[in-house]
Amino acid sequence: MSNVVVVGAQWGDEGKGRLVDWLAGAADIVARYNGGHNAGHTIVVDGRTYKLALLPSGIVRGKLGVIGNGVALDPHALLAEIARMAEAGLNVTPDNLMIAENATLVLPIHQAIDLAQEKHRREPIGTTLRGIGPAYEDKVGRRGLRVCDLAEPNSLAEKLDALVDYHNAWLMGLGLEGFNSDSMLPALLDIAPRLLRFVRPVWSILDDACASGKKILFEGSQAVMLDVDWGSYPYVTSSGTVASAAAAGTGLGASRLGHVLGVTKAYTTRVGGGPFPTEQAGHIGATLREKGREVGVNTGRPRRCGWLDAAQLRQSVKVSGIDSLALTKLDVLDGFDYIDVCVGYEIDSQPMDYLPASIAAQSRALPRYERLKGWLGSVKGTRRFGDLPQQARDFIKRIETITGVPVSLIATGPEREDTIVLHDAFG
Numbered sequence: 001m002s003n004v005v006v007v008g009a010q011w012g013d014e015g016k017g018r019l020v021d022w023l024a025g026a027a028d029i030v031a032r033y034n035g036g037h038n039a040g041h042t043i044v045v046d047g048r049t050y051k052l053a054l055l056p057s058g059i060v061r062g063k064l065g066v067i068g069n070g071v072a073l074d075p076h077a078l079l080a081e082i083a084r085m086a087e088a089g090l091n092v093t094p095d096n097l098m099i100a101e102n103a104t105l106v107l108p109i110h111q112a113i114d115l116a117q118e119k120h121r122r123e124p125i126g127t128t129l130r131g132i133g134p135a136y137e138d139k140v141g142r143r144g145l146r147v148c149d150l151a152e153p154n155s156l157a158e159k160l161d162a163l164v165d166y167h168n169a170w171l172m173g174l175g176l177e178g179f180n181s182d183s184m185l186p187a188l189l190d191i192a193p194r195l196l197r198f199v200r201p202v203w204s205i206l207d208d209a210c211a212s213g214k215k216i217l218f219e220g221s222q223a224v225m226l227d228v229d230w231g232s233y234p235y236v237t238s239s240g241t242v243a244s245a246a247a248a249g250t251g252l253g254a255s256r257l258g259h260v261l262g263v264t265k266a267y268t269t270r271v272g273g274g275p276f277p278t279e280q281a282g283h284i285g286a287t288l289r290e291k292g293r294e295v296g297v298n299t300g301r302p303r304r305c306g307w308l309d310a311a312q313l314r315q316s317v318k319v320s321g322i323d324s325l326a327l328t329k330l331d332v333l334d335g336f337d338y339i340d341v342c343v344g345y346e347i348d349s350q351p352m353d354y355l356p357a358s359i360a361a362q363s364r365a366l367p368r369y370e371r372l373k374g375w376l377g378s379v380k381g382t383r384r385f386g387d388l389p390q391q392a393r394d395f396i397k398r399i400e401t402i403t404g405v406p407v408s409l410i411a412t413g414p415e416r417e418d419t420i421v422l423h424d425a426f427g
Contacts, residue, residue: 006220013265038130072139153192260322265328280305385410
């Protein structure tokens with residue numbers, strides 16, 4: 001199996017960037033296929049920290065990075081990120097980064113709409129206010145601008161006028177200030193040559209790479225429970241996050257995606273609103289947040305924390321076709337006398353082994369826990385499964401039994417080498 005798709009198996013922030021960085025060592029290409037700069041990945045290499053949002057994590061490894069058509073691309077955010085990487089000693093050029101010509105553009109008007117939508121919702125979703133959702137709305141509404149439009153200045157002006165007119169009607173209807181395309185167009189024309197130098201026919205290049213036996217690593221953002229169809233709707237992101245989105249978001253056929261690796265923390269977190277059956281609001285939640293440094297990479301928002309929801313994890317495995325799991329932040333559970341694992345729910349006094357689609361039903365879901373023994377000492381930096389405490393090994397084996405898939409990788413610390421490999425995802 002030459003290709004691997006990495007998906008988040010919870011509500012995001014599972015440490016996918018760190019795992020992609022690890023796996024990139026065996027890959028030739030790393031392709032990002034969904035989301036925008038509303039997702040952040042932190043990678044620590046030799047004590048140096050890289051905070052990425054749009055750039056594929058594998059670029060830190062010196063691999064060819066691809067931003068696929070499924071990504072909502074803010075051109076100003078991308079160029080600012082490239083500049084930050086240059087300051088950190090990592091040069092991003094057309095030799096190591098390609099952008100799909102049909103990727104959707106995120107514009108300043110989208111950020112204004114995002115903010116207005118959140119303020120006027122009866123209950124806010126908790127978006128990052130980066131404009132990603134409104135950009136995807138324009139995409140499916142067939143009025144959005146795409147990267148390829150930057151190469152056509154005459155039609156670009158016409159398309160931008162139509163987009164601004166459409167949204168100004170809504171903004172002014174709320175008594176808000178509208179946008180003027182005359183002020184937006186020069187900025188787009190100025191940025192166009194700096195962005196277009198990265199543009200390639202990504203679908204064709206990936207097809208050729210796959211045919212020649214090169215290994216492609218597909219990097220997803222967010223997670224299964226934030227998928228616009230399969231997540232805790234409406235508290236979700238605006239794109240597809242399951243493994244099949246890697247095909248739609250890059251142009252490579254679904255039959256060639258390869259092994260699907262789901263990434264999960266040893267506990268559960270989420271940001272923003274929405275149901276969270278295993279959330280711990282007291283001492284346990286605060287301890288997990290402090291030890292796990294659970295603060296958003298791009299937003300600085302503290303994450304909600306709770307025990308591992310293995311029932312939700314099992315659901316993600318089935319929906320996304322996950323072949324094996326990568327377990328991160330096992331070291332955060334060091335020192336707990338016991339560890340609770342959710343194995344199912346009770347909704348209206350009825351047992352359930354999955355989260356139903358209804359958000360109202362999810363909000364009433366009470367976790368059914370199985371209590372496991374914790375372990376003394378620290379697993380941080382452990383690199384052999386046999387060197388883990390027996391209780392930690394029992395915890396991992398129980399996850400495998402509940403979810404029905406093996407754990408192939410275990411991260412025991414933030415450094416690249418703090419990894420236990422049980423199975424090679426690339427086969």
